[in-house]
Amino acid sequence: MKTYFQSFFLILALTTFSCNSSKEEKTDTTQEIETASKPVSKKLILFFGNSLSAGYGIDEDDAFPGLVAARIDSLELDYRVINGGLSGETxxxxxxxxxxxxxxxxxxxxxxxxxxxxxxxxxxxxxKKNLKSIIQLVRSKYPETNIVLAGMQIPPNMGQEYTENFKKLYPEVAQEEDVTLIPFLLEGVAGDPDLNLPDGIHPTEEGHLIVFETIWPYIEKMIYENYED
Known part of the structure; x- marks a missing residue:
């Protein structure tokens, strides 16, 4: 009888150990799966603009925000891009x-x-008031966000005085709000029929490549400054 009970308890102990081991192994596996499936958080770059950012007339991936996203992916940087461009936006x-x-x-x-x-x-x-309000709203909610203002120029359709004052508006806003200024987003593109769609306003794919080359040094500088911090 003693031998029977010893054998019974030995079997019970082995069974309990086996169940606990399986449970622990299952738990460990579950944790590994949860860890593997947990998304990696990447810092956000937000382009907030009009049809130029949206890539009017071309594929969105070929617009300059899409080209920035492609460069970031190729460099395996810990950033992602959202294109908040909307045609007709004021x-x-x-x-x-x-x-x-x-x-x-x-x-x-x-x-x-x-x-x-x-x-x-x-x-x-x-x-000017609206541009300043946008910058102030971003800064009030997220003080650590780096802000870049893309300068713009227009044809003299509205008169020379209006055109000149429009051009000066962007440096004034950048200085008053202490943000980084790209002097003219369409530098080397505006006015060139080979780099613009038939409307003469929106860049072609080739035009957006030039815009990307204009804007990328500002993006790159801020990205690597953040890494240093």
């Missing part, structure tokens, strides 16, 4: 929809608005 309409894009903190916010204001002859004081 500074006023941009300001009204900005909150929706600020649900997540951007590490870098590229503001490309104002061109449609100029083409419509909107009062420059209104454009």
């Amino acid at each position: 500074t006023a309409s941009g300001l009204s929809r900005l909150d929706w894009f600020l649900e997540e903190e951007p590490a870098l916010f590229v503001l490309e608005l104002g061109g449609n204001d100029g083409l419509r002859g909107i009062d420059l004081s209104e454009t």
Whole structure:
């Protein structure tokens, strides 16, 4: 009888050990799967603009924000890009929809608005006020976000004085709000029929490549400054 009970308890102990081992092994495996499936958080670069950012007339991936995203991926940098460009956007309409894009903190916010204001002859004081309000809203919510203002110029359709004052508006906003300025986003592209669609306003794929080369040094500089921090 003693031998029977010894054998019984030995079998029970081995069975319990086996079940516990399986349970622990299953738990470890589950944890590994959960860890592997957990998304890696990447810092956000947000382009907030009009049809130029949206890539009017071409594939969005070929617009300059898409080219920035492709360069970042090729360099395996810990960043991702959201293209918040919308055709026809003015500074006023941009300001009204900005909150929706600020649900997540951007590490870098590229503001490309104002061109449609100029083409419509909107009062420059209104454009300036809206650009400043957009910058201030981003900064009030996310003080650590780096902000880049893309400067713009317009044809002299609205008169020489309006055109000149429009051009000066961007450096003024950048200085007053202490943000980085790209002097002219379409440098080397504007006015060249070979680099623009038939409307003479929106760049072709080749034009966007040049815009990308204009904007990338500013993006790259801020990315690597963040790595150093």
